[in-house]
Amino acid sequence: MSIYALEGKQLLAIKPTSFVIESIFERDDLQEAFKNNIDIIAPDCMVIAEEFSDWQGSRKRIDLLAIDKQANLVVIELKRTETGDHMELQALRYASMISTMTFDDAIEILQKYKQRNGYPNYSSNDAELEIRAFIENDIVETGFAEDVKTILVSQDFSAELTTSVIWLNERNLDITCMKIQPYNDNGKILIDVQQIIPLPEAEDYQIKVRRKLEEKRDIRKDSSRDYSKYRFNDMELGKGRLALEVFKYYFDQNRNQSIDMVMSEFNDITHSQPIIENLEVAQKHARDKGRARYFLNDDEILRAGNGSQYVVSSQWGKANIKELIELATDTLGYEIEKILTPDCPVKRKVSIEGYDIIQLEDLTVLVNENGTTVNAKPVLRKLCNKLNIELDSGSGNQKNTRSLGNEILNAIERS
Known part of the structure; x- marks a missing residue:
């Protein structure tokens, strides 16, 4: 495609050039420009890292790492070459390497990114609030980084690369190719940015086709998101609140037992942190990390017979809430009904x-x-x-x- 300047009644072609000829570099020029104007190549995305390499055993770096409005991770790879060779393989490696990233990881990554880019006092709490304000869904309910998307940005793409990307997209990956062609207009560099895969005109249709092909994958993914509600003691509760009420009820019935005796009842439940924690320890953790992972409101605190105070974890997933329900119903005899x-x-x-x-x-x-x-x-x-x-x-x-x-x-x- 050519770009023309309309002068009088004449169309004068603007000379196409290359980033190499114009001494425009990937990191110092293109990466800096796009990270400050990310919507041009990645609409509705927020950059959380650049030159990201927070993994062991590899020196590979992601040019730009972002999240979208649905809390999916977005890998952005830039090349100033005219073919973009091997970008798809590189991006696939990166996508797989970050696929296990958690919400807490993203908070820490954004905090470091901001501190390196002119905000030395930017805290983890600031990072969490910014991410939560940016995304459209509740991370607790829908999960974080359910998918990893990829955006490849290059002056051009070889036939081998575009064929590979189309094939991968047909198999449920989400890869976008953005072509950036520079022009030299009497010393002024213009850049034409075009999305070539998927074609914007056919994107809605391709998304519908992809969704149909993803039916089995969607069923599996949806099953990992648990929106279940439960009835316990005449209350309708989600996972976390159900756990809280079960422990409150158990505490009320066993006030004279030591905390060790109470916890021994629940030892077999899988959890990434202590299910019940001392109130002061949990409060200190919340202050240090800038976020609470326990129920800390006054009416949520468990009070033992000796005056000690404890709190219940608010981090419950599909697997461990099932374990808790089975223990509560089969061993303790509690009545819990799924709605x-x-x-x-x-x-x-x-x-x-x-x-x-x-x-x-x-x-x-x-x-x-x-x-x-x-x-x-x-x-x-x-x-x-x-x-x-x-x-x-x-x-x-x-x-x-x-x-x-x-x-x-x-x-x-x-x-």
């Missing part, structure tokens, strides 16, 4: 006496009456009496909702 939502996978379902008995994939049992979820245990106990199913276990304890529901389903399916 049915459209995305809950159903394992089996039967109808009896005007009720729908629903067992989810995680073995949670729900009872619906006229399409509305009702308190399950009284209904299940009534149905057990009709079906001659024992209400108590062999040890004499009352069976929980899961056990009652499972036996009812088995009895109905056998009949």
